[in-house]
Amino acid sequence: MIYELANPEDIQAVYNVVQHTIKTIYPKYYPMEVVDFFYGHHSEDAIEKDIKNGYVSVLKIDGTIVATGCFVDNHITRIYVLPEHQKKGYGTFIMKNIEVQISEKYDKEYLDASLPAAALYEKLGFSTVKHECYPVENGVILAYEVMEKELHKISTDINYDGRKFIPKMNSENGEVGEQTNFTYHQNGNLLWAEYSGGDILKGSLIGSVLCNGELDFVYHHMNQNMQIKTGKCHSVPTVQENGKIELSEKWQWTSGDYSKGESLLVEV
Structure with missing residues (x-):
């Protein structure tokens, strides 16, 4: 397993991970208008821009990209794990890596939680700070949660003896x-x-x-x-x-x- 910054050659693979996960998971939770919104929101152009800006990392298993994580400043924006690789701890692993990086500059992190991911984020210590609604096509409303977590700085006074x-x-x-x-x-x-x-x-x-x-x-x-x-x-x-x-x-x-x-x- 390798977790590293994405490069321009990874654009299509990251796009495929995100789109396939949306296609497989999101219809279980949302009407198609909302699913279509997520398709467009995580477009190939948007992913390409984030990769070029150095915001995106990828998780590789045997050289194949199976998951991706993205954050801008202290805002986590795109965590996706292929459905066939879920429930193996990869999403948690990516989140922990991102937290370490964010904690170097910020004391809080936040994200916009989709319904499929909200339970995972709660287990990782995030709390809902507000509920948001966003209108999509045909009068359908996308409801999501803005979640926040206080970060703990790297401690320099830990004593490991006996731990x-x-x-x-x-x-x-x-x-x-x-x-x-x-x-x-x-x-x-x-x-x-x-x-x-x-x-x-x-x-x-x-x-x-x-x-x-x-x-x-x-x-x-x-x-x-x-x-x-x-x-x-x-x-x-x-x-x-x-x-x-x-x-x-x-x-x-x-x-x-x-x-x-x-x-x-x-x-x-």
């Missing part, structure tokens, strides 16, 4: 999963952890807490196939409203195929 985490999301080329448990330790800027469970027999990591609160470390483990795997990782922490920490990670194997991936760890 436990499990992966909520990981790239397909990764080996840790929801059955893997991490126990972290810290002494000053020195960070280390043990992990095991699922496909991992035993693993450990060691690294440092940077001055901006982010983490850099290397890791190695023995998997169930008795293979030793090694890698490196950069992790960005955020503190949630409940006080728990989430770690948004970008990692790379330093053995095997040297492929890259991304993961999201949540404190338990």
Whole structure:
């Protein structure tokens, strides 16, 4: 799995993801006049403009674009995951990546929520601040919610000693999963952890807490196939409203195929 900025060659693929998702999902919630409005609102020209401005990112699985995310300033404008790839955590993963980027400049983010997506956004901590209505063709009204979420800045005063985490999301080329448990330790800027469970027999990591609160470390483990795997990782922490920490990670194997991936760890 790769999540990266879209380039001009991705315009048609992003357009297809958005349009196919609208065609498949939206008629279950909206009359056709509203569906047609979304078709036009997310036109190829609009997507091309956003890509050229650097607002759009894409999620690739085995080189194929299966999802996309877009934001302008602190406004999230276009999150779409192909129907056949939904319920795998990809939408949540994209949202968390966008939140990290927005939080670098803003303390709040907002979006206009369609009916199919509103429940997901509520689970991610968004609250409705107002209801809006927009007239489309034939007197039909599009109703939607404007939702907002306060963002938590990267914390530089977290002490990781004794904190436990499990992966909520990981790239397909990764080996840790929801059955893997991490126990972290810290002494000053020195960070280390043990992990095991699922496909991992035993693993450990060691690294440092940077001055901006982010983490850099290397890791190695023995998997169930008795293979030793090694890698490196950069992790960005955020503190949630409940006080728990989430770690948004970008990692790379330093053995095997040297492929890259991304993961999201949540404190338990």
